[in-house]
Amino acid sequence: MAANQRPLSPHLQVYRPQITSVLSIFHRITGVILAFGAVMLVLWLVALANGPEGYTLLVEVLASPIGLLVLAGWTYAMFYHLCNGIRHLFWDAGVGFELSQAKTSGWIVVAASITLTVLVWAGALLGGGA
Amino acid sequence: MSRRTPLARALGAGSAKDGTGHWWAQRVSAVALVPLVLWLALSLASLAVGGADYLSAIDWVRVPMNAVLLLLVISAVFYHSHLGVQVVIEDYVHGAFMKVAALILQKLIHLALAVAGIFAVLRIALGD
Numbered sequence: 001m002a003a004n005q006r007p008l009s010p011h012l013q014v015y016r017p018q019i020t021s022v023l024s025i026f027h028r029i030t031g032v033i034l035a036f037g038a039v040m041l042v043l044w045l046v047a048l049a050n051g052p053e054g055y056t057l058l059v060e061v062l063a064s065p066i067g068l069l070v071l072a073g074w075t076y077a078m079f080y081h082l083c084n085g086i087r088h089l090f091w092d093a094g095v096g097f098e099l100s101q102a103k104t105s106g107w108i109v110v111a112a113s114i115t116l117t118v119l120v121w122a123g124a125l126l127g128g129g130a
Numbered sequence: 131m132s133r134r135t136p137l138a139r140a141l142g143a144g145s146a147k148d149g150t151g152h153w154w155a156q157r158v159s160a161v162a163l164v165p166l167v168l169w170l171a172l173s174l175a176s177l178a179v180g181g182a183d184y185l186s187a188i189d190w191v192r193v194p195m196n197a198v199l200l201l202l203v204i205s206a207v208f209y210h211s212h213l214g215v216q217v218v219i220e221d222y223v224h225g226a227f228m229k230v231a232a233l234i235l236q237k238l239i240h241l242a243l244a245v246a247g248i249f250a251v252l253r254i255a256l257g258d
Contacts, residue, residue, distance in 0.1 A: 032218060035211045042204070042243050045250035048191065049257075052184040059182050075171070082167055085160050092157060120175045127179030 019106045020099075027084045030077040037074045075120060080113040152213060159210035166203045188254060197255035201248055208244035212237055 015021065047055045061067050087105050090096050096105055132139070143149040173196070180186050190196055219232045 031214045035215050038207050038211055042247040045247050048187050049250040049253040055184050124175045124178045
């Protein structure tokens with residue numbers, strides 16, 4: 001099929017990465033990460049329902065350095081998708097479409113998602129847990 | 131002059147025959163998830179502060195308000211997730227068979243995970 005051999009538009013690699021486009025694809029990437037994170041939530045609940053042995057093992061795995069790294073990544077993906085999702089909801093309401101506004105709100109999302117992640121983890125770690 | 135029929139205009143479903151249903155469902159579940167996910171994040175973080183041991187986790191799920199909110203989180207998360215993953219597959223998986231197979235599979239997996247999560251919460255909350 002000749003039609004199938006045509007190059008797909010747009011050629012993403014010819015564009016300079018910009019805050020708007022990078023945050024846009026990051027919203028999708030974090031969404032996919034969260035789909036897998038939701039599996040972890042179910043795993044945790046099923047282990048909890050099945051009794052202490054499996055549950056304790058799961059918590060030990062999650063409390064290992066790699067486990068904590070995964071949890072931290074999950075937390076950040078969650079807060080990013082949440083903050084940028086709210087940004088999308090404003091756009092859906094017709095607010096903030098000017099390029100300058102989109103750039104500002106983008107940086108606010110970056111700052112807010114990092115701040116929220118740090119706050120939650122500081123609370124959990126300084127509180128004596130994890 | 132529009133060449134659309136009055137019926138097509140009234141239904142407003144467009145060429146995909148689906149209208150804005152998917153888009154709107156994604157937005158409604160997104161709005162629901164804003165408070166639900168914040169609650170979940172804070173709850174799990176405070177559970178982690180206590181070490182997230184078995185008994186305190188069980189006690190936490192057994193609080194009726196927590197169980198209800200967990201059921202709502204699971205429902206909204208997997209509903210929202212299946213809508214999002216659907217779009218990702220539609221965008222990146224080509225070939226009619228693979229696309230349809232992936233779309234059906236992701237829908238069933240989301241449903242199965244949601245049921246497993248809901249059943250686990252009910253077992254903990256209603257068990258003795």
